[in-house]
Amino acid sequence: MTFNSAAEKYTYVNQMFARIAHRYDLMNRVMTVGQDRRWRRLLVRQANLPPGGRLLDIATGTGDIAFEALRQHPDLAQVVGADFTLPMMLVGRQRQQEQPHTAGRLSWSAADTLHLPFPDATFDAVASGFLMRNVVSVPQALAEQRRVCKPGGRVLVLEIPRPADTLFGRLFRFYFHQIVPRLGGLISGQPDAYAYLPASAEAFLRPEELQTVMEQVGLKEVRYTMLMFGTVALHVGVR
Ligand SMILES: C[S@@+](CC[C@H](N)C(=O)[O-])C[C@H]1O[C@@H](n2cnc3c(N)ncnc32)[C@H](O)[C@@H]1O
Numbered sequence: 001m002t003f004n005s006a007a008e009k010y011t012y013v014n015q016m017f018a019r020i021a022h023r024y025d026l027m028n029r030v031m032t033v034g035q036d037r038r039w040r041r042l043l044v045r046q047a048n049l050p051p052g053g054r055l056l057d058i059a060t061g062t063g064d065i066a067f068e069a070l071r072q073h074p075d076l077a078q079v080v081g082a083d084f085t086l087p088m089m090l091v092g093r094q095r096q097q098e099q100p101h102t103a104g105r106l107s108w109s110a111a112d113t114l115h116l117p118f119p120d121a122t123f124d125a126v127a128s129g130f131l132m133r134n135v136v137s138v139p140q141a142l143a144e145q146r147r148v149c150k151p152g153g154r155v156l157v158l159e160i161p162r163p164a165d166t167l168f169g170r171l172f173r174f175y176f177h178q179i180v181p182r183l184g185g186l187i188s189g190q191p192d193a194y195a196y197l198p199a200s201a202e203a204f205l206r207p208e209e210l211q212t213v214m215e216q217v218g219l220k221e222v223r224y225t226m227l228m229f230g231t232v233a234l235h236v237g238v239r
Contacts, residue, residue: 006136053124059131063092
């Protein structure tokens with residue numbers, strides 16, 4: 001899947017997530033055999049959030065990272081889930097009704113990740129899950145995340161990098177390109193959205209390349225962990 005311009009990709013991504021919002025959570029659980037929750041748990045553990053701290057979950061979607069943060073740290077002062085696809089956050093707000101303990105501490109914000117509507121050094125940690133493949137400028141997105149993070153705070157990126165050219169990478173490619181779009185079509189009725197998913201991973205950076213971009217925007221101590229047999233990467237950097 002190719003786009004003729006940044007604007008075309010931006011619009012496609014926004015409209016595509018609006019189309020799949022109602023089935024997004026179910027498809028994640030099925031496609032990852034429930035493992036995606038484990039990755040978000042690990043991300044939150046690595047965020048190093050202080051008591052009374054503030055977290056930005058940028059590209060929160062239906063709020064999985066935000067909910068996990070408040071589950072692990074009931075003492076957080078504020079978690080902001082921000083996204084540019086309102087139907088995704090509407091699903092999250094419905095989920096929030098079943099989690100009354102998050103009231104007053106989890107808020108939702110309409111925001112473009114390339115132009116975050118928050119002052120400098122607002123958050124103790126800034127996290128994104130499966131955002132970066134979708135943006136039209138990875139350096140700009142990371143620079144914005146660094147800007148709104150407090151000095152000493154962490155920027156965390158959970159993402160599917162370009163599959164490796166190993167035997168397992170080839171097996172994963174087969175699953176990702178041949179099975180996932182069919183499964184996504186059955187579950188969400190939107191096979192193109194789940195053909196875009198592997199295509200966007202193929203067009204994305206390798207983990208070491210993403211580490212370099214994180215360092216180039218000024219993040220320090222950048223390191224990453226490979227998960228799920230090397231098919232998912234969790235990067236962490238310090239502002
Ligand atoms: C694959 S979903 C991930 C949702 C959630 N973080 C998770 O872990 O399940 C990607 C999300 O990124 C959002 N997104 C993509 N580009 C964005 C942008 N430029 N600004 C804000 N949100 C964006 C989409 O709307 C979508 O909700």
